[in-house]
Amino acid sequence: MEKIVFVGAGSMAEAVISGICKQGTVTPSNVFVMNRADEARLQLLQNTYGISIVSADKNELSNADLVVLATKPKDVYTAMEQISPLLNERAVVLSVLAGVSMDTIELGLGKHGIARSMPNTSAAIGKSATGIAFNSSMKSIEKQEILALLSSIGIVAEVEEDDLHAVTALSGSGPAYIYYLAEALETAAMRAGIEQPIARDLIIQTIEGAACMLRQTQEEPALLRENVTSPGGTTEAGLRALTSAGFQEAVFSCIEHAEKRSRELGSTEVKESTSSS
Structure with missing residues (x-):
């Protein structure tokens, strides 16, 4: 696939552009x-990336x-209405839209x-975790080209389309959860007297070390956690506090609500499209 046209220029588009370039x-x-x-x-x-802007006549779409x-x-319906007449019949479409x-x-x-x-925004550094599904019109060679493209910016897992709602909740939104955890850890550390840069x-x-341990050892997360947790030690005390605060339930609720919102986005878009047609 030589010529690629991004319709949309937000953070996800930039992450993918950055990664593939x-x-x-x-x-x-x-x-x-x-x-x-x-x-x-x-x-x-x-x-920033040396790419080109689509011209006013959008001629690039006809050759994409x-x-x-x-x-x-x-905004996807307005965008599709604008570009649909310009696409050539051999063009393949890749959506990175939630829902x-x-x-x-x-x-x-x-x-x-x-x-x-x-995908997720870690695509920008080649570390995305991407879920993907294909329709029946996708040719085998086109499928392999898209998988190769996305594999260059991280790992790719092919799933059923309906499972993409859960993938969106887990890895699509996942970096934000990790950053939120890092924020909380940093604030707690500073309260304990550690300087912010340290x-x-x-x-x-x-x-990073915990993630590498998960990947390289291939051990169950529970076993790795148990290996760090000495009876009566500091880790056990910290984990007990997390359990008391409902840590696991909060994570379950996080994924559940994000998945539900992904489904709502799709449902809302269908309703809006129907009402405007």
Whole structure:
């Protein structure tokens, strides 16, 4: 897939653009981006990554091999209405939109090979965790090209489309949960008297080290936790406090509410599309 057009220029679009350009997966001159109105944003992406801005006549869409839908979910119908007449029939569509189904995209853009995915913003450094599903119109070679593209910015797991709601809740939104944990740890460390720069370094290394232990040892998280927890020790005391505060229940609720919201986004978009047609 030589020519890629991003429809939308927000944080997710930038994360993917950054990742594929830094990894050398595509040549920046073959990447184009457009959005609804923010010219300054487009100029920033062009200056930062060496990509191109879609021209006023949007001629680049007619030659696109891959079109990446990266608008806000609420803006996708307007975007699809604008670009649908311009797409060539061989173009493949990759969506990174939360909650918007492949049926909805096919309704808006016509019969194309469509992939619905949920990367996360760690794509910018080649560390995304991406879930993806494909429609029946996707050819095998196109599927492999998209998997290769996304694999260059992290790991990719193919799932059923309905499971993407849970993937969105888990890994799509997941970096924010980790950052929120890091915020809390840093504040707690400073309250305990540790200077902020030292606390930050210790937290980063602790999170990175624990993640590497999970991947490299392939041990169960529960076993790794037990190996750190000496009876009557500091870790046990800390874990007891987390349990008393309802830590696991809070995590369960977090994923449940995020998944529910992903489903609501899709449902809301369908209703809005129906009412406006």
